[in-house]
Amino acid sequence: MAETRSWSLKSRVALAVGAVLLLGGIVVLSVALAYGRQAAREAYDRLLLGAARDIAASITIRDGAAVVDMPASAFQMLALAPEDRIRYRVTGPDGATLTGSDAAPAPPPREGAGPVFYDGDLGDEPGRYVALTRRFAERSFSGPVRVMVGQTLRARQALARDIAGGALAVLAAAGIAIGLFAWLAILSALRPLRRLGRALARRDPTDLTPITLPMPSEIAPVLGALNGFMGRLDRQAMASRNLIGDAAHQLRTPVAAIRAQAQDAQDETDPGRRARLLSRIHARSVGLSRLLDRMLDRAMIIHRTDTAPRAAIDLRDVALEIYEALEDTPGGAAIRLDLPPGPVVVRGDALSLVEAGKNLAANALAHGRAPIRLGVARDGAAARLFARDAGPGPAAAIMDGMGARFAAHAPGGAGLGLAIAREVAQSHGGALSLGPRADGFEAALSLPRLGA
Template identity: 85%
Template sequence: MAESRTWSLKARVALAVGAVLILGGVVVLSVALSYGGRAAREAYDRLLLGAANDIAAAITIRDGAALVDMPASAFQMLALAPEDRIRYRVTGPDGATLTGSEDAPPPPERRAGGGPVFYDGDLGAEPGRYVAVTRRFAERSFSGPVRVMVGQTLRARQALARDIAGGALAVLAAAGLAIGLFAWLATRSALRPLQRLGAALARRDPTDLTPITLPMPTEIAPVLGALNGFMGRLDRQVAATRNLIGDAAHQLRTPVAAIRAQAQDAQEEQDPARRARLLARIHERSIGLSQLLDRMLDRAMIIHRTDTAPRAAVDLRDVALEIYEALEDMPGGTMMRLELPPAPVVVRGDALSLVEAGKNLAANALAHGRAPIRIGVARDNRAVRLYVRDAGPGPGAAILEGMGARFASHAPGGAGLGLAIAREVAQSHGGTLRLGLCEDGFEAALSLPKAGA
């Protein structure tokens, strides 16, 4: 199957930072252009206004007529924009041009009068910017407003706006490079724990499934925890397989050799009675070997299901009923009794594993206990119990202490795995296997936490 590839974390961070910088650049550039245009307009509007005021201040009245002596200071102000063309016009109260160009457009009538008026208009073939200043006279020989209009093209304004926007863009580009560099360094630093984790895994022996203990950031710690959990489950599966192979090699060699030797003796035996006894012993040992194999396979299956079977809500009353139905045809099975409460007793677990553990407890009670055998379910304070009771006194304290370990059978013909299976099932469900005397006999029970506890 082809390896699924996706973008690296560095590429994703670079893409995200680049997108932010591009979007920020567009916003900053638009803001810079707007600010630059406004700043340039305000700066050169002041020049226009200063020139117009100088011209208005130079108007005098002689012999009942307005005379305009164009001041040099007005043109010096306008010369601060040497690339721009200028146009001026002075009109009398009747609107007639006193001096200047007739082509200079007047301000809009609705905005004329009062203070200075700025407006846009053409200056030849180019767009221009104008200001109109009105000076009012009230003399005996001359009365009325004199309007001064001064305009210039927009080249200097546009150049200043571009300079402001270009400077802002240069600053943004430098800041973007710095942010990109810092983001790259931060990404490398943030990914270094993952590189350490990968190196630690690469250095490990394939059989080393112990937890990895490395300091990890909070965001990566769940990944390490999940990895350690997976290796723990894999280690339990490997250990179960190893134990199954070792147990099979150790436990099966002796009974198989004995059956083989007895079969050879039976084949060579001439006495019919002795041959019959040998065949009976072969049959008995075959049954014991079959039970041992069943228990070993059951244990392997239980360990496998511990990490693979999904946990679901299980009513222990159903588990007890299934155990009873599975064993009622065994020798002594008719002496079994069910003790079930009326309300459900729910745990979260694997029903098959719980049934298998209970069957082992009940089979032990049938084989080694004293009738009547009772299978039931009970509630404790924070736990529930799936129990099997018999009326016997149970094993002694010394024997009871070692029960539950693998191959720790103290009964003739026992495989020594039934209680080990029950203990492992209880532990995999967060509970314990309890063995001990009760008020009316001996009890073996799986003590399990309640669902949701």
């Protein structure tokens, strides 16, 4: 199978941090450029306004006419931008130019007094203008005199670039520092994963005990899932070891007995004794077959404990399936169903519950006293799947060992039926209950009931 390659966590986080820094840098640079242009415009607009006010202040009325005595201070202000060209114009009440260049554009119409800033051409370059109006109301002269001063944009653009360049330099330094700290933070954040990897690498292949390492809350679910997975593997491995051990221990004696009896039957010349030996061989073969069936059933139940999906199940359907499966077995006709009118719902694996119920019913048929009742009942927040016979039940000494593996207390028993039922009950969050009732002895699976 081809290996599926994927980006490392460090690469993904670094890419995400880089994308955030790039996007943030673009936003900050755009803001810096806008701020630089605005700051440069405001700074040089003040110079234009100062120059216009100096010119306006120098206007005097002589012999009924407005006279402009251009002040040197106005040009000194504008000289702060030595690479820019300037243009000025002073117009009288009739709009005629009193001094300056007729090419200076007039401001757009505007209501109210005060200076007006506007854009216009200054020769073959774009320019910025301010218009300032001074009103006269004298006997020999009355009306507004407008002063217009313009300047090219070279100094403004240079100042905006300087501001943006400074912001970009600061941003680049901050980005490098943030990237470095982010990379160190990534390495620190991934250190628990490296510890987890080293802990797994140092482990013996047969060690499936839970890993106990301090982990951040984000990685703790991964460790929990890993421990759960190893727990399931451990249960499956334990089941396999038990199956192998049980097979080696439990099958050796009956197989040896069958071999010996078969050898005796082969050598026996007396027909009657040979028939008895063959009958014993058949009985032991049936018992061995029953033991193998129970051992495989138990292995299957343990396997399904961790692999079979759980679903909402009506225990009445489980009981009905058990009844139909045992109806044609020897003594199965003596079983009676005892089901409540409404659903009794639990969450579980139907196949495992059916197998456990079969063992309870088969045990009652084999060792109990008729009548045998197979049924379902509610018991508070629990539900019971039970098999009940009319007998007094086993002795107290036998009760203590019931439910253990290979605890057979009757001839021909495998000793696994109740052990299977106990393991199914425990895997469903319940328990196997054994004890006398008013009308007999009951073995039951007690399970949590849904909707209780």
